[in-house]
Amino acid sequence: MDDDLTTPPDQPLDDAARARLRGRVLAGLDESAPAGPRRRWAVPVAAAAAVVVLAGATGYATLRPGADDDVLPGGRSTSAPNRIPTPAPSEDVTVPDTPGTSEAPDAPDDPGEGTIPPAEDGAAVVPTPSGGPAGDAAGACRRDLRHVLPGAVPALAVEGTLGTTSYLVEGDRFVLCDTVGGTVTLHGAQPLDGRHPPDDTTPWRVSTNAVDPQDGAARDYDLVFVAGGIVTSQAMQWGVSYTFPDGHVEEATTSTDAEGRTWWRMEYVATDGVLVAPGTDQTTLEPIVVDVQVAGTSNRHELRWAEDTCAQVNHGC
Amino acid sequence: MTQSEAALAERLRHGDADAVAELFDRHADRIHRHCFRLTADRADAEDATATTFLEVWRHRHRVQVHDGSLLPWLHGVATNVCRNLTRGRRRHLRAVARLPGPPDQPDHADRVDERLDTERRMRVVLDAVATLPPHEREVLALVVWSGLSYEDAAAALEVPVGTVRSRLSRARRRLTALAPIDAEGTP
Numbered sequence: 001m002d003d004d005l006t007t008p009p010d011q012p013l014d015d016a017a018r019a020r021l022r023g024r025v026l027a028g029l030d031e032s033a034p035a036g037p038r039r040r041w042a043v044p045v046a047a048a049a050a051v052v053v054l055a056g057a058t059g060y061a062t063l064r065p066g067a068d069d070d071v072l073p074g075g076r077s078t079s080a081p082n083r084i085p086t087p088a089p090s091e092d093v094t095v096p097d098t099p100g101t102s103e104a105p106d107a108p109d110d111p112g113e114g115t116i117p118p119a120e121d122g123a124a125v126v127p128t129p130s131g132g133p134a135g136d137a138a139g140a141c142r143r144d145l146r147h148v149l150p151g152a153v154p155a156l157a158v159e160g161t162l163g164t165t166s167y168l169v170e171g172d173r174f175v176l177c178d179t180v181g182g183t184v185t186l187h188g189a190q191p192l193d194g195r196h197p198p199d200d201t202t203p204w205r206v207s208t209n210a211v212d213p214q215d216g217a218a219r220d221y222d223l224v225f226v227a228g229g230i231v232t233s234q235a236m237q238w239g240v241s242y243t244f245p246d247g248h249v250e251e252a253t254t255s256t257d258a259e260g261r262t263w264w265r266m267e268y269v270a271t272d273g274v275l276v277a278p279g280t281d282q283t284t285l286e287p288i289v290v291d292v293q294v295a296g297t298s299n300r301h302e303l304r305w306a307e308d309t310c311a312q313v314n315h316g317c
Numbered sequence: 318m319t320q321s322e323a324a325l326a327e328r329l330r331h332g333d334a335d336a337v338a339e340l341f342d343r344h345a346d347r348i349h350r351h352c353f354r355l356t357a358d359r360a361d362a363e364d365a366t367a368t369t370f371l372e373v374w375r376h377r378h379r380v381q382v383h384d385g386s387l388l389p390w391l392h393g394v395a396t397n398v399c400r401n402l403t404r405g406r407r408r409h410l411r412a413v414a415r416l417p418g419p420p421d422q423p424d425h426a427d428r429v430d431e432r433l434d435t436e437r438r439m440r441v442v443l444d445a446v447a448t449l450p451p452h453e454r455e456v457l458a459l460v461v462w463s464g465l466s467y468e469d470a471a472a473a474l475e476v477p478v479g480t481v482r483s484r485l486s487r488a489r490r491r492l493t494a495l496a497p498i499d500a501e502g503t504p
Contacts, residue, residue: 007462008438011359011431013349013366021349021363022341025370029334193450232452237376237397260480295397296372 141166141177141184144314149175149189156257160267162211165228167263180224180267181211186314187228192261194232201301203229204240204290205311206266214271220278223270225288227252227311231262239293242266245286246273282306322387329377337374344388345370347463348395354462355399355455357439359432365402369395383472392465393473396455446492453488456481 013021145152145168152168152175163180169192176187185207190196196203210221231238231254240252252266270276274285287302288309303309310317320339328336348369353362372394373380383389446454452474459470460481467485471478 007354007442008435010350011353011435012346013363017363018345021345021367022338024367025341025374026334026338028367028371029337029374233397233400237372237394260477262475295394295401296368296375297401 141179141186144184144186145175145177148186148313149173155259155261156255156263158253158255158263158265160226160265161269162214162224165226165265165267167228167230167257174230176226176228178207178226178228180209180226183209184314185209185226185312187311188313190229192230194230198299199301201290201303201308204292204301204303205308206242206288206303207311208309208317209312211269214269217271219272219276221276223275225268225270225309226266228263228265231264233294237293237295240264240266241291241293242268243289243291244268244270244275245288246270246275248273282309322385323382326380326382326387329373329380332377334374337370340373340387340391341370344391347388348391351392351395351458351463352399354439354458355396355443356402357436357443359436361399361402365395365399368398368402372398381472383469386469389465389469389472392459392463392469393475396459396473400451400455446488449488449491453484453491456484457488460485 149168149170152170152173155167155169155174157164157166160178160180163178163182165176165178168175168177172192173189174192175189178185178187187205187207188202190203194203204227206225206227209224209226211224213219213222225242225244227242238254242250242252244250248268248270250266250268252264254262254264256262274280275282282305285305287304290301290303292299292301306317325336325340329340345366349362349366352365352369353359356362356365369391373391376394380387381390446457449457455474456470459465459473460467465473467478467481471481474481
């Protein structure tokens with residue numbers, strides 16, 4: 001019967017096919033290296049060294065945190081990026097667990113880790129240092145959300161090095177809100193089902209913020225890159241890594257919310273190298289390379305500087 | 318005496334290649350059937366089956382035993398492999414469609430007709446569920462077609478059991494709306 005969902009009778013593997021497949025598998029074991037920490041690219045020192053460091057334009061516009069009239073990526077000026085004051089460490093910070101992608105898949109029924117309860121009014125609430133700049137940022141997150149995804153409620157919050165990344169959902173879309181350095185950075189809303197053209201870099205774009213040097217050094221700023229989204233593949237062999245022009249490779253981490261949805265997050269704080277070298281024109285750098293691994297298949301995306309490195313929609317870069 | 322799946326998993330984790338062979342002997346048929354139901358193509362299903370066991374080896378340090386069985390995890394790996402295989406195949410077919418077709422080659426094998434009929438029927442079934450979101454199709458394939466329990470399907474997909482239930486419920490609801498399709502879908 002062709003018009004129902006009854007599958008045809010099983011046709012078991014015949015002996016010849018089974019033997020052939022078995023041979024393929026066993027022959028492939030030697031070539032199928034065990035998966036370890038993914039470091040698929042050699043450090044592109046040569047590429048970084050080849051970059052012509054030009055004085056002048058840095059490709060960053062002035063940061064205008066919380067500017068209500070600036071909901072689209074802003075233009076780029078030739079000034080150095082404005083620095084965001086970083087919040088002082090606080091003992092009161094609630095740090096949600098951030099399970100990695102490689103281990104601990106043993107408790108699929110316990111998705112509560114790293115989740116945050118919605119506030120009574122359903123507004124976005126993220127764990128923040130109490131009374132610190134990030135606390136102010138949480139309020140700004142609510143305010144700016146109305147321009148990006150009105151009514152979105154938090155699904156998950158993940159603590160990062162310099163702030164908290166929260167994922168907020170409304171209907172079939174979500175938005176990423178990051179509080180790096182105490183300033184709210186909202187990425188554009190994306191579909192919850194993760195559908196996008198194969199070559200579209202939108203899901204992998206990074207927001208870029210400049211913050212005070214974390215080690216008190218004399219350089220002008222550190223750069224913080226954040227990206228994140230929803231994992232729709234349900235794949236156990238899922239991973240995303242970012243390779244930056246300074247050779248750094250950052251692997252995304254994943255966390256699961258209360259509804260069983262898995263979210264990924266990537267954060268890289270560049271404190272030295274070509275990315276923060278005085279006078280560097282980011283637009284002349286090698287692209288950031290994103291490698292998306294799903295069940296052994298690799299998809300590579302290149303993020304162009306400026307176009308793909310300014311994912312924030314509520315303030316400039 | 319047959320070794321327990323937990324012991325087999327332990328051998329896998331320790332890099333015992335013979336454990337892959339044993340795992341293949343135990344479960345290749347089921348994994349192949351699952352892959353066929355996801356691809357409606359026996360050649361693709363064979364590729365996916367081989368790839369699944371290679372993936373198992375590659376990710377052996379992450380092997381999981383659920384309720385004393387490796388099958389849920391194997392089904393999860395196979396589901397992911399087939400998803401990517403299907404995606405890659407679509408791209409391949411688009412490319413091939415632009416090329417001149419190969420000349421007809423007669424094939425007198427007795428089983429060809431049966432095989433083609435099986436693939437055609439499976440394709441019809443897959444087309445019928447094509448309107449479902451991928452994650453609902455996968456739950457349907459695991460629970461309804463491959464007979465995994467909700468708990469095993471949840472382990473395979475690494476989602477809560479409740480998510481499996483709700484996805485299957487939604488899938489059946491959607492399919493019910495597509496009369497005259499039988500939403501039970503029992504094999």
